Amino acid sequence: MRRSRAFIPTSKEVPNDATLPSHIFLSRAGFISQVGAGLYNYMPLAKKVIKKIEHIINEEMQNAGAQEVELSFVTPADLWAESARIEKFGKELLRFRDRKENLFVLGPTHEEMMVNLVRNRVNSYKNLPLNLYQIKTKFRDEARPRFGLMRGREFIMKDGYSFHSSYKDLDREFDAMEAAYKKILTRLGLDFRVVEADSGAIGGSGSKELMVLADSGEDTIAVCSKCEYGANIEAAKRSKRGTIPEAPEAEFNKFLTPDTKTIDDLAQFFKVDPYYTVKCVAKRVIYEDVSEIVLFFVRGCDNLQEAKAINATEALDIVDVTEEELAEIGLVPGFIGPLDQDKAKHVIDSDLKNAANMICGANEKEYHFVGVDLGVISEVAYFADIAEVNEGDICPHCDGTLSFTKGIEVGHIFKLGTVYSEPLKAEFLDENGKAQPFIMGTYGMGVSRLVAAVIEQHHDENGCKWTKATAPYMVNIMVSNVKDEAQVALGEELYAKLQDANVEVMLDDRKERFGFKMKDAELIGFPYTVIIGKELAGGNVEIYERMSTQKTEVPADAVYEKLMEMM
RNA sequence: CGGGGUGUAGCUCAGUAUGGUUAGAGUACUUGGUUUGGGACCAAGGGGCCGAAGGUUCGAGUCCUUUCACCCCGACCA
Incomplete structure (x- = not known):
């Protein structure tokens, strides 16, 4: 892409309501634009990042044997009445009527829809287990949307649902999904923690949250200093105190x-x-x-x-x-x-x-x-x-101490059991020919929230620092002075060469000054920016690495190889 | 949902206490020129139903009523 042709409206101004780095930089760098409370347009850069995240999720879901579907966004309210969640979900459910006066809701999550899809189509234990997922826009009419993509009303979520004939098999799938989710977050380049969680309104027994560690996270999580234990503070446990203060002595x-x-x-x-x-x-x-x-x-x-x-x-x-x-x-x-x-x-x-x-x-x-x-x-x-556990309390699994940290909930996996299959009468016949409700698991991952989470974890005062897996463009070629023919020629040559190598590359061919283009590149956060400028007279260019903010001088004729090596 | 605040140029905001030429600034945009390694400078331009509706007045961005939207704190948040 040529920067001169790209739709990337960057700005020096901070939106007046933005407080989180992800909100500030995604807005300033031309990724998103707000259209209403908790409603955002994704502009080309954001769309590219979303697609990358979705691609990784899809790959790992395929690897785990899950199948992708896409369910209708508009869902009949009847289904929500069947599970009784139409009351429980309350005003977060956006309801409306069609021309025939039938009541519908915009899907905030799709347990009912998925159960409805599977019931009466899968009738036998022989066809289980089954894991279906979708990546789709969701809508929750939050009382107070805020923090940009972090807590929007409309958001993109991957939601998966598994169906089993036994709890043992559910346990196996739950572990497999946890492993897949870990893989996804690792591939995205995120520092995260899997923590024990409260099951909340959705019900069910086992529940784990995947937390991206960031100071701005809305959740407090307790983590152990020694072992892998981590838990949302809502669910965190502890051992009995090790050192007990001296007891006061008194008769009753x-x-x-x-x-x-x-x-x-x-x-x-x-x-x-x-x-x-x-x-x-x-x-x-x-x-x-x-x-x-x-x-x-x-x-x-x-x-x-x-x-x-x-x-x-x-x-x-x-x-x-x-x-x-x-x-x-x-x-x-x-x-x-x-x-x-x-x-x-x-x-x-x-x-x-x-x-x-x-x-x-x-x-x-x-x-x-x-x-x-x-x-x-x-x-x-x-x-x-x-x-509530306190910082310094003893870990429930070892003798380490608990400390608090902030996390962004980007994934939540539940063992649902029959919480939905029972009321919705979704049953299969077991080995004995007896009807049983499906034993289910559900696995959510916030795709648009992940976009924000990457920035919450990776940014500096100048802007975004995309990880290699999430960057909208891997390389930005910055021609410092577009009136300098040698600079332009090298830029074009490198641009063509990288495109041939299937590298996603931006060529900043705008007639702007060095400082302007540099600030712009840092704001957007390309992992690598090749600076073709003054040093070209001596046969050199620079590679600016966004994550480390290091500049490395390399000979112009070796820059392609050097880039390929770094990536 | 409770409490508070704000709606004026694409964006950030003055102007509103006390109504009165043609509604301003910065930034962004267009054109020309100078500049060319960290968001440059000079000059000339384009851009506004002052959130919406009603009212008071000779006259409303400014006063009154209604309404809508957005934001902040809290409650809420698979």
Whole structure:
């Protein structure tokens, strides 16, 4: 491509709403343009990058034995009613009616559609397993789209669905997909981590997220310093503490504790480590038809992890409650404890099971219990893992310590089981001629989000740094002065030669100054820019490597070989 | 969905408190010239329904009402 003919509207101006590097540079470098909230046009450069990512995904999916399909974007709302997700998904589902007044939704994900495609067409265990996928535009009417391609309403996703006759086979496929996804991200040149995740609204058991590591990531992940363990903070586990602070010694007693409503106050009042205090987090737990106040107890040094709390209560959602609401049902904010707690349902963090020498609220204003042994309620109370891990906690798999890092979720794989096949009555006949619902897995990967993720991980203050696998053009030939015939001639020659070698190459033949074209090349982020300029008089040109920002001088007649070698 | 903000040239934004020539700047674009190793300089140009609708007024970018869009913080987020 000749730069003079290319549609690449670059700009020095930053869009006023862009804060993330990927958003800023993809806009400035002429990859994307916004048309509405969370809606973007892909211009030629972005389209090329997307195709490259799709190509790699396709190759790895073929290798893994998955077959590509493409399902209708507009999907009948009936299907969504069958799985009951039309309510669950809520306003994120964009609904509309056709001229015959039939209700449709724009597909935000395609579990129902894929199950519908397969049911009644695959009837026998002999035809399983089956793995079908598509790469397609999705639409989610996000309450608040932001961060450019990172969180758009319309986005491109690879979504795959596998069908099995046994859980064992699902496990095998799940592992195969994890391996394939790792391969894809490795080929794309990304630094990533596979982490354990919360299954969220989609349901199912096993769930892993593929996180591209970047400071701007929206997810916090806990990673082990020694082993491979990594988990989304919503799902992260830990071992029991290794070093436990010295326990306060006290007989069980009720103690007057005026004005000590916070853990800090309490720990200071008794001069104990917050480890030995019990924190109460009161929440309103929402179910389909009803809601109620539930008390969550964790150690004073811990915090409640809401995703875990939702799982522990099987709730749809959890919201804050006010002190007034608590007072209404006879609870005393600041002095709520788990002993003799009959005012509200409660969940106690499993780390508190049989914990001794504890201090907790006495459910009476200005009083706390000291010397509490929670062993007395270990048989009757409901214990669950509801505490959020902290940095420095011990890894659940080894003796390493956990630290936090930020990640961009670019892939999520689930073991769905029969969550969709059952309500949608998608069944096959097993070896005994008995009808069984398909056992399913689902595997998503955000293609447009990957475009942004590459830049989040690879950029500097001057612009994009595409990896070799994702670059829209591998080589940019910059003719410094287009009035210099020798420079132009060499540029054209190299341009033709590289094209013949099937290298994707851009020839910057514009009548612009050196600085302008150089800034432009850095902004766009070609992995290699050949600078044909002043040094040509001495027989040399330069190769500018974007990733390292190193310039290397090479003889003009060797530049082709040198480039081929570098790539 | 709650709270806040902004809509004026392709883009970034002045101008709006106090209504009054022909609505501005920078940048981008066109033409000519000078320049040619880090987004150059000079000159001349083109480009606007001041988000939309209604109203007040002799007169509205500016005041009032309605509406739409976009953005920010939060909630939400397979």
